[in-house]
Amino acid sequence: MGRVMAGSPLYDEVVQWMDIEAELLDEYREREWLEGMVSQEVVYQVPLRQTVERARGTGFVDGVYHLDETYGSLRSRVARNETAYAWAEDPPSRIRHFVTNIRASEDGDAIGVRSNLLIFRTRQEQTQPQLLSGERRDVLRREDGVLKLYRRRVLLDLTVIGTHNLSIFF
Amino acid sequence: MTITGPTRADALLDALDRGLPHGEIPVGLFGNQEIYDRELRRLFGRCWVFLAHESEIEAKGDYVLRKIGEDSFIVIRDEHGGINVLFDACRHRGVQVCRSDSGNTSHFRCPYHGWTYNTKGDLVGAPLWRNAFGGMPKEGNGLTKAAKVASYHGLVFATLDPSAPPLEEYLGGMAWYLDLLFGLNEHGMEIVGAPQRFVIDANWKSGSDNFAGDDYHLGTLHRSVWEIGAFPVPFRENMMGYHVQAAPGHSLSFSMAPTEDEPGPKFFGFPEELVATFDTSRISAHQLDIARRSRVMVANVFPNFSILALPMTEDGAHHPPTGVVTIRTWQPHGVGQVEIWNWFCVYKNMTPAQKDRAYRAGLGTFSMGGAFEMDDTEPWITVSRTGRSVAADLLDFKLNYQMGMPGVGIAKPVEDWPGPGISYWTRYEEGVQRNLYRFYGDMMRAEPGAWPKFSFDD
Ligand code: FES
Ligand SMILES: [Fe+2]
Numbered sequence: 001m002g003r004v005m006a007g008s009p010l011y012d013e014v015v016q017w018m019d020i021e022a023e024l025l026d027e028y029r030e031r032e033w034l035e036g037m038v039s040q041e042v043v044y045q046v047p048l049r050q051t052v053e054r055a056r057g058t059g060f061v062d063g064v065y066h067l068d069e070t071y072g073s074l075r076s077r078v079a080r081n082e083t084a085y086a087w088a089e090d091p092p093s094r095i096r097h098f099v100t101n102i103r104a105s106e107d108g109d110a111i112g113v114r115s116n117l118l119i120f121r122t123r124q125e126q127t128q129p130q131l132l133s134g135e136r137r138d139v140l141r142r143e144d145g146v147l148k149l150y151r152r153r154v155l156l157d158l159t160v161i162g163t164h165n166l167s168i169f170f
Numbered sequence: 171m172t173i174t175g176p177t178r179a180d181a182l183l184d185a186l187d188r189g190l191p192h193g194e195i196p197v198g199l200f201g202n203q204e205i206y207d208r209e210l211r212r213l214f215g216r217c218w219v220f221l222a223h224e225s226e227i228e229a230k231g232d233y234v235l236r237k238i239g240e241d242s243f244i245v246i247r248d249e250h251g252g253i254n255v256l257f258d259a260c261r262h263r264g265v266q267v268c269r270s271d272s273g274n275t276s277h278f279r280c281p282y283h284g285w286t287y288n289t290k291g292d293l294v295g296a297p298l299w300r301n302a303f304g305g306m307p308k309e310g311n312g313l314t315k316a317a318k319v320a321s322y323h324g325l326v327f328a329t330l331d332p333s334a335p336p337l338e339e340y341l342g343g344m345a346w347y348l349d350l351l352f353g354l355n356e357h358g359m360e361i362v363g364a365p366q367r368f369v370i371d372a373n374w375k376s377g378s379d380n381f382a383g384d385d386y387h388l389g390t391l392h393r394s395v396w397e398i399g400a401f402p403v404p405f406r407e408n409m410m411g412y413h414v415q416a417a418p419g420h421s422l423s424f425s426m427a428p429t430e431d432e433p434g435p436k437f438f439g440f441p442e443e444l445v446a447t448f449d450t451s452r453i454s455a456h457q458l459d460i461a462r463r464s465r466v467m468v469a470n471v472f473p474n475f476s477i478l479a480l481p482m483t484e485d486g487a488h489h490p491p492t493g494v495v496t497i498r499t500w501q502p503h504g505v506g507q508v509e510i511w512n513w514f515c516v517y518k519n520m521t522p523a524q525k526d527r528a529y530r531a532g533l534g535t536f537s538m539g540g541a542f543e544m545d546d547t548e549p550w551i552t553v554s555r556t557g558r559s560v561a562a563d564l565l566d567f568k569l570n571y572q573m574g575m576p577g578v579g580i581a582k583p584v585e586d587w588p589g590p591g592i593s594y595w596t597r598y599e600e601g602v603q604r605n606l607y608r609f610y611g612d613m614m615r616a617e618p619g620a621w622p623k624f625s626f627d628d
């Protein structure tokens with residue numbers, strides 16, 4: 001497994017992939033994202049976290065999640081947001097994904113990508129944003145020549161989630 | 171000279187008393203600070219409050235950190251297997267001694283000066299004890315305990331009021347209905363992992379009110395779940411069933427087909443292999459029959475503990491709905507905020523694959539990222555905004571809780587209901603919520619040491 005150096009063509013491709021993904025999610029183009037950028041075999045997880053002493057590590061709890069999605073359940077979520085009754089996101093909240101600190105490594109067909117994520121969210125007339133900060137640990141895989149999201153694990157910097165729902169995509 | 175007179179909270183409680191017989195509730199209950207402060211003392215300071223499930227603290231020394239009202243309590247299994255509920259505040263200066271949300275330990279050491287407490291909360295030592303405290307007894311300087319602790323089907327409750335009745339008396343008729351979900355076989359239930367926690371800008375009562383039996387909102391607020399095939403019973407049919415005021419304050423609701431032979435989910439959609447293990451050795455034939463015919467059970471134990479069992483799926487294209495059980499507390503977090511603690515339960519004797527299926531189906535529907543629940547918070551946020559409203563006050567704005575009252579809608583009392591409490595057929599009915607607020611009003615006015623009735627026949 002080798003680090004993909006910044007400035008290399010593959011690194012640029014990964015950064016562009018991340019930027020385009022953020023653009024689709026920020027613009028509510030969720031179906032385009034799902035069908036164009038996500039592998040049918042995706043595992044997409046946001047694990048639950050607790051406060052624990054330093055000696056016990058980062059506090060992520062094995063086997064429990066805020067989101068634990070497959071392609072089928074992601075498709076359900078996208079379909080739900082497309083109905084006329086998805087009140088949670090209609091009118092939609094304003095969302096912006098800030099993706100930074102991108103580090104990539106190559107392992108055969110798979111590209112491991114770690115990035116920092118900050119989601120800025122407001123709803124209705126809110127002036128105080130809801131902020132969700134964390135690290136994404138992704139694996140991208142080339143399928144028929146196209147890079148697809150094969151694994152995503154979002155490690156949130158929160159134990160108690162302060163947003164009115166998780167109808168958004170990380 | 172001090173002038174005392176009726177406060178705004180008194181006025182709201184008077185308006186509640188006057189309004190309830192007509193199905194009217196003052197919206198200020200959802201946004202008034204004085205009301206909230208009184209709730210912390212008179213409800214959360216006195217009632218039995220749900221804290222944890224025994225399966226979360228199975229081994230000696232296992233603990234979880236939980237809340238009564240806004241205060242933290244350590245729920246810990248001690249060296250002798252007993253469960254203690256300890257106020258998380260050092261007796262020396264009041265410092266928090268429990269530094270993790272959960273774990274296993276033989277003791278808690280205060281980070282300030284080092285007073286150390288064992289799993290029963292007893293003070294067992296402090297640095298340089300002889301110099302510093304030699305001569306002072308350790309007894310009486312341990313962590314402060316909740317007044318009473320008890321569990322029912324592994325559900326651990328505590329109360330801060332020594333005058334509280336025993337838990338089973340407090341649950342009253344509700345115990346019978348908890349039996350028919352949690353006591354269907356000899357194994358009982360366990361928690362999957364740890365609770366999810368979310369904070370939203372709503373009043374805690376909106377959650378209790380909703381789970382007391384607000385089935386009517388499904389057709390509008392949750393309409394999307396039918397469009398994606400997450401829930402198998404159509405809205406109109408799902409309104410068939412019973413509303414039950416199990417005991418003063420405690421309410422629940424069952425979705426049930428009008429006749430037994432109707433197709434559709436039985437036993438909340440639990441898998442057939444699991445259902446084969448259900449019997450009447452711990453519950454009556456009536457209880458087993460209600461469970462058999464039930465598609466959905468949704469319940470609220472006063473004040474803020476809710477239970478939901480129903481068939482769900484997170485991915486209708488690949489998995490048929492299966493029985494999901496979620497339990498949650500609506501933990502007060504200021505008048506305008508609630509922290510939702512959400513646990514998923516499975517029967518202990520389910521196979522790992524069945525547990526996984528139930529967990530995924532629950533997570534994909536009844537959590538903040540779930541297809542069902544993500545819509546609930548949207549209206550609750552604005553209820554609390556209306557609750558703070560000056561206009562609502564000036565314009566004498568009242569909430570309508572009249573559904574199912576005489577002359578309103580089709581719900582009728584059930585004369586031959588086999589269980590405790592007062593039952594109505596069809597769920598077009600808001601008596602379940604009026605029952606919640608009647609007991610609420612009584613508790614909010616009860617003097618220290620005095621309790622309202624726990625049964626309708628007393
Ligand atoms: S405050 Fe805990 S030891 Fe002093
Ligand atoms: Fe709901």
